[in-house]
Amino acid sequence: MSVRNTEIQAIFNQVADLIEIKGENPFRIRAYREAARIIGGMSEQMAKLVQERQDLTQYRGIGKDLAEKIREIVETGGLNFLDELKADLPQSLLEILAIPELGPKKVAALYHKLGVTTVEELKTAAENGKIAQLDGFGSKSQEKILKSLDQFKKKSAKRMLLAEAEPVAAALEAYMKAQEGIKQASIAGSFRRGKETVGDLDLLATCRRGYENQLMKAFVAFEDVARVDAQGRSKSSVHLRSGLQVDLRIVPQLSYGAALHYFTGSKAHNVAVRKLAMEKGLKINEYGVYQDDKRIAGETEPAVYDAAGLCYIEPELRENMGEIESARVGALPELIKISDIRGDLHAHTRRTDGTGSLEKMAEAAGKYGYEYLAITEHSQKVAVAGGLNEKQVREHLADIDRVNEKINGIRLLKGMEVDIRSDGSLDLADSVLKELDLTVCSVHYHQGLASDKQTERVIRAMDNPWFKILGHPSGRLINRREPMAIDLEAIIEAAGQRGVIIELNAQPDRLDLAHNYCKTAVERGVKLAISTDAHSPGNLKLMRNGVIEARRGWVRCADVINTLGLKTLLQALNRD
């Protein structure tokens, strides 16, 4: 169980990169990338499937050959084929390939003709004017490479958190909408799909006839633009000061739906929809759906789906991870909405590491129309956050009683975020836990245990009947910390058997339980709690981010316990 899906994914992507530099059959390259994508998005661990001798070719995109290679990776931790490729081509070429402007053909040319194998050698060659002399390159490409190298050093191309991109996107959208002649403007791309992180923003617009050039000019003149990468009649591309790349496309009104679909992606989703359309003798591009060069749809997205024989698919589902098959038979779930949420089940106050008082937290929750807010302070073991011992817990509970008597319209629930100790015991005695309305139990320390030990630890903790909600199950911090080694499949299974609820922590850098596991939980009938883990009154607004992640995980209203009214919620929290 040691090799993870993400490692298999990385190996296949490396193979794809290397054989692309070698100039192999493009479809072979695509097959590796597609398999990498599928494996990366799966919640089942390949290592486990291999162990159970399951037939891996049952998964789309994995045939006989790749199934065999997966088995080799799981059993040996490596891949002979990749080692051979690396012996043939320097691995450092992969770094060069990551530089914008440089694709496989150019990397291969630089390597074969100039002997460039590292980023440093590339820089030297560019500075000495060697690159401009190469066939297929010129002085402009040499300049661009130097510029890209500069950028490349500054930021190692980290994707921005969705929540960080939101204000940028909103400002840009508002700016464009204020321009003369504009009709519509919206952000498409992974931003619209609600991905945890975004690499760039895709802005789509329609305008009155004749305003295209003026709009492009206004776009590249946006105050936050640091440099202009390309500027054409229908497409322009810029980098903002934050490092975020933004593309603007101006499309005809009649193509707006088709373009929105096209630029929302994902690429894999689009390819699959186009393939379906092809089977019906139709052609789909960003301008519309065509039958024998005659446009039959394109102004709206639903019409594009309809033409392909599909019902409308929400952007969050567009990953080609089963949504198309479901849409064909009209079996898509009705996804949860932010308005379904009736309370928040994980929040801290200044009694531990939050900043607000009980009253302020209740007041803020009231603004969202919530019926309840659980105050879940840290337990004693989490000393850095001022965790509470048994005596302090009792004071905390008495405080909540006092505040509940004063406030109207919302009920503060008595909770604790109880640390799961490394032996699987809980950080507070049952005699205290039974006085609470609920517990959120989380791992904070010893996140580095081996997978089987970590899994065992959490399952043992769940055996305690006062364990209600498993908090931030993987411990991941997006862009900062990898998820713990833990068998979340087994955890979900165990939660189902014990009536334990799993949290989807809505902090923008957590979003934990991740969407692919949310989907697994829903399939197994395990209930989720979408919680903000708010450390201030303002943090309660993060619920939105949690709901978006849940939607990406095919979660419906009925799968989430904090869509219940207070009375039914309290019943649902009773395990048995």
Next chain:
DNA sequence: GCCGTTTTCGGCCCGACTGTTTTCAGTCG
């Protein structure tokens, strides 16, 4: 390398922008 109500071969999504290639290849999304 995958896939199949055209099933073991022959397909595999499509277009914009850039630079330098005077007619298009490479890159990107």
